Amino acid sequence: MQAQLLNTENIETILSAMTLEEKAQLLVGGGNDGFAGSGAMMGNQKKLVAGAAGITVEIPRLGIPSVVLTDGPAGVHIDPTREGTEETFYATGFPIGTALASTWNTELVEQVGQAIGNETREYGCDIILGPGMNLHRNPLCGRNFEYYSEDPLLSGKIAAAMVRGIQSQGVGACPKHFAVNSQESDRTKVDERLSVQALRELYLRGFEIMVRESQPWSVMSSYNRINGEFTQQSYALLTTILRREWGFDGVVLTDWTGVRNTAMQVSAGNDLMMPGYPRQVEDIIAAVRNGTLPIADVDTCVRRMLQLIVRTPRCKKYPYSNHPDLAAHAAVTRQNAAEGMVLLKNDGDTLPLRPEIRTIALFGVNSYDFFSGGLGSGCVHTPYVVDLLTGLTDAGIAATPALTALYQAYIPFATLKLRADKDPLMWFLDQGQPKLPEMEVSEQMINSEVQHADAAIITLGRQAGEGLDRTIEDDFNLTAEEHRLLSRVSEVFRRERKPVIVVVNSGSVIETASWQAYADAILVAWQPGEEGGNSVADILTGKISPSGKLTMTWPVACSDHPSTRNFPKPMSLYDYKERENWGTPIEFVHYTDHAEGMDVGYRYFNTCKRPVAYPFGFGLSYTTFEYSRPSAKRQGDEVLLSVTIRNTGARSGKEVVQVYMQSGYSPLVAFAKTRDLQPGENETLTMRVPLRYLASLDEANSQWLLPSGEYTFAFAASSRDIRQTAKTKLPAFTEPVHAVLLPNQTNK
Numbered sequence: 176m177q178a179q180l181l182n183t184e185n186i187e188t189i190l191s192a193m194t195l196e197e198k199a200q201l202l203v204g205g206g207n208d209g210f211a212g213s214g215a216m217m218g219n220q221k222k223l224v225a226g227a228a229g230i231t232v233e234i235p236r237l238g239i240p241s242v243v244l245t246d247g248p249a250g251v252h253i254d255p256t257r258e259g260t261e262e263t264f265y266a267t268g269f270p271i272g273t274a275l276a277s278t279w280n281t282e283l284v285e286q287v288g289q290a291i292g293n294e295t296r297e298y299g300c301d302i303i304l305g306p307g308m309n310l311h312r313n314p315l316c317g318r319n320f321e322y323y324s325e326d327p328l329l330s331g332k333i334a335a336a337m338v339r340g341i342q343s344q345g346v347g348a349c350p351k352h353f354a355v356n357s358q359e360s361d362r363t364k365v366d367e368r369l370s371v372q373a374l375r376e377l378y379l380r381g382f383e384i385m386v387r388e389s390q391p392w393s394v395m396s397s398y399n400r401i402n403g404e405f406t407q408q409s410y411a412l413l414t415t416i417l418r419r420e421w422g423f424d425g426v427v428l429t430d431w432t433g434v435r436n437t438a439m440q441v442s443a444g445n446d447l448m449m450p451g452y453p454r455q456v457e458d459i460i461a462a463v464r465n466g467t468l469p470i471a472d473v474d475t476c477v478r479r480m481l482q483l484i485v486r487t488p489r490c491k492k493y494p495y496s497n498h499p500d501l502a503a504h505a506a507v508t509r510q511n512a513a514e515g516m517v518l519l520k521n522d523g524d525t526l527p528l529r530p531e532i533r534t535i536a537l538f539g540v541n542s543y544d545f546f547s548g549g550l551g552s553g554c555v556h557t558p559y560v561v562d563l564l565t566g567l568t569d570a571g572i573a574a575t576p577a578l579t580a581l582y583q584a585y586i587p588f589a590t591l592k593l594r595a596d597k598d599p600l601m602w603f604l605d606q607g608q609p610k611l612p613e614m615e616v617s618e619q620m621i622n623s624e625v626q627h628a629d630a631a632i633i634t635l636g637r638q639a640g641e642g643l644d645r646t647i648e649d650d651f652n653l654t655a656e657e658h659r660l661l662s663r664v665s666e667v668f669r670r671e672r673k674p675v676i677v678v679v680n681s682g683s684v685i686e687t688a689s690w691q692a693y694a695d696a697i698l699v700a701w702q703p704g705e706e707g708g709n710s711v712a713d714i715l716t717g718k719i720s721p722s723g724k725l726t727m728t729w730p731v732a733c734s735d736h737p738s739t740r741n742f743p744k745p746m747s748l749y750d751y752k753e754r755e756n757w758g759t760p761i762e763f764v765h766y767t768d769h770a771e772g773m774d775v776g777y778r779y780f781n782t783c784k785r786p787v788a789y790p791f792g793f794g795l796s797y798t799t800f801e802y803s804r805p806s807a808k809r810q811g812d813e814v815l816l817s818v819t820i821r822n823t824g825a826r827s828g829k830e831v832v833q834v835y836m837q838s839g840y841s842p843l844v845a846f847a848k849t850r851d852l853q854p855g856e857n858e859t860l861t862m863r864v865p866l867r868y869l870a871s872l873d874e875a876n877s878q879w880l881l882p883s884g885e886y887t888f889a890f891a892a893s894s895r896d897i898r899q900t901a902k903t904k905l906p907a908f909t910e911p912v913h914a915v916l917l918p919n920q921t922n923k
């Protein structure tokens with residue numbers, strides 16, 4: 176056949192001209208060229224775009240180009256420098272997933288998506304491996320920072336906004352990891368055992384909302400099993416649920432190096448194996464030849480691959496520039512990061528900083544070595560990171576020189592020491608910024624600092640990442656040094672009536688109950704991207720009023736989460752046992768029992784009224800809001816919810832309104848955010864909720880069910896701060912459920 180470039184009109188012609196070998200090739204990625212280089216954790220190839228996670232195979236005879244898949248989700252993960260050129264390829268470091276979700280602002284998240292999509296395209300990539308959207312089942316999951324929330328509606332809505340933003344730029348998104356990938360320990364093999372209700376209503380719900388509301392070009396299946404079956408080879412999950420029930424029409428690709436039964440994966444609807452091994456090509460060919468894999472199943476996957484490839488910039492020969500507008504994107508990240516920061520405490524209106532506060536003593540190693548993002552494939556090679564020192568200085572606030580000098584001398588030393596020590600974290604050194612141990616600050620030093628400073632800021636930093644879960648000791652909880660630092664600084668500064676502000680520079684939840692009394696104000700900055708220090712300064716100085724709210728519960732103790740009991744103890748990084756000669760074999764957890772069922776996050780804490788440090792949905796503002804005129808009414812197959820918000824304080828600000836349906840676990844069913852309201856100004860927010868999103872699983876009858884009746888909707892400022900309610904009668908809603916993924920369910 177004449178090589179005619181693949182286009183939308185000739186997909187069927189090309190498909191019918193393909194040999195079995197070519198079809199098999201197209202379903203298996205182009206392989207990794209150098210496994211653990213400076214690129215992504217699992218993917219790193221040098222062809223086409225250096226440091227991108229992988230490529231698909233080119234078939235020149237049929238005009239089928241290779242397409243490039245790059246990691247995300249916090250920005251484009253490619254090598255910043257390349258052999259043979261002085262040019263650099265730094266990408267903007269956007270706020271981590273949790274920080275973005277904490278904005279509760281889908282428009283802003285869509286804007287970030289546009290910027291990320293634009294960089295993906297301008298750096299010659301076609302698909303970005305994000306958003307990450309697994310549920311925060313437990314605070315100890317090492318990748319929670321990449322994910323959005325403990326709530327599926329919020330996760331689904333934020334992910335949908337991100338996907339729409341990315342795909343508006345003509346490149347594909349790849350939401351991941353489908354599904355129930357809520358732990359890193361033994362992630363490549365663990366069997367997640369859970370009830371069908373928890374699976375459907377919690378772990379799949381977010382993906383369902385995202386698929387229905389954004390139609391991603393692709394989805395990444397996860398490494399783990401669900402109730403005994405690897406997700407990658409589950410027909411029920413990838414075809415019945417994802418495609419038939421939810422209407423997904425894109426490509427499913429595997430997570431990297433997750434080699435399973437190749438033929439079963441093709442039949443299940445896992446179209447693309449990444450990064451791709453020659454053995455998988457042979458598997459497909461052999462299985463078709465010996466009759467165990469129907470050619471029709473192969474063709475279905477190949478057709479979907481061609482439909483994907485035809486949409487890509489590479490297929491359209493897009494002349495990418497390698498020069499995205501990094502300055503414009505830095506402005507996008509700065510604003511978004513500030514909007515996601517959550518003010519947990521602000522006694523006596525400590526913040527915004529009063530004009531007389533001109534000099535600050537900056538404690539904590541991460542004030543100077545600020546975390547913009549997490550570790551692993553989700554890290555981004557950013558052109559710079561604005562630390563807190565720089566952010567404050569640029570905002571006209573000085574740092575005390577002696578303390579600053581001490582930290583600045585300590586950091587290079589501590590970095591060298593960390594690299595020299597044989598710590599498992601070594602593995603991550605090129606995959607992001609590791610956590611340095613805190614520096615001991617003497618009492619003498621603190622006593623001297625208080626003479627020169629008008630206030631103290633202590634930054635508490637936490638780092639986490641791919642392949643490793645967090646520990647309770649010294650990670651969720653504070654270390655002994657951190658406790659000492661907080662208590663000493665607090666005592667000395669308060670004696671002088673000078674405020675103490677704590678900035679939390681962590682991608683995930685930490686313990687606060689034991690030390691929050693030492694602080695006058697606590698700001699959770701998360702890991703806010705490359706402009707981090709500027710974004711924090713924007714909040715501290717009052718340029719922006721905080722409007723972020725927590726997307727997960729901050730418990731008093733980690734063990735308060737029922738899932739902590741069944742959360743595996745973190746193991747070594749060398750979890751990638753299946754790779755030949757890779758690391759030391761470790762003991763596998765084998766399965767995780769979700770004994771807590773639906774008792775995840777606020778659903779549990781609020782139902783059993785257990786005390787928390789800060790509840791889901793919580794966050795303070797510099798102003799106050801009044802809620803009025805709540806209403807709920809049915810319109811067709813939707814409920815219309817509306818409420819009027821008035822700024823009753825003295826400063827401008829935005830308010831996040833949350834709506835919880837008061838039945839069962841009182842789930843979040845809608846949310847919206849006001850514009851920046853001036854004092855006295857008001858805005859009426861209207862939210863539309865499909866009846867489908869209100870239904871719960873009626874397992875006995877294999878259906879989604881919302882029984883007819885009167886329902887109460889609570890308009891709330893947090894999951895524990897209900898301001899208004901409205902009732903309405905709703906008709907019954909049912910929808911069949913075609914697959915239930917019970918233990919030992921057969922494939923197809």
Ligand code: BGC
Nearest residue numbers: 215216217218228304431552
């Ligand atoms: C991660 C994915 C990532 C892929 C490619 C895997 O280890 O789980 O999130 O996209 O590697 O780097």
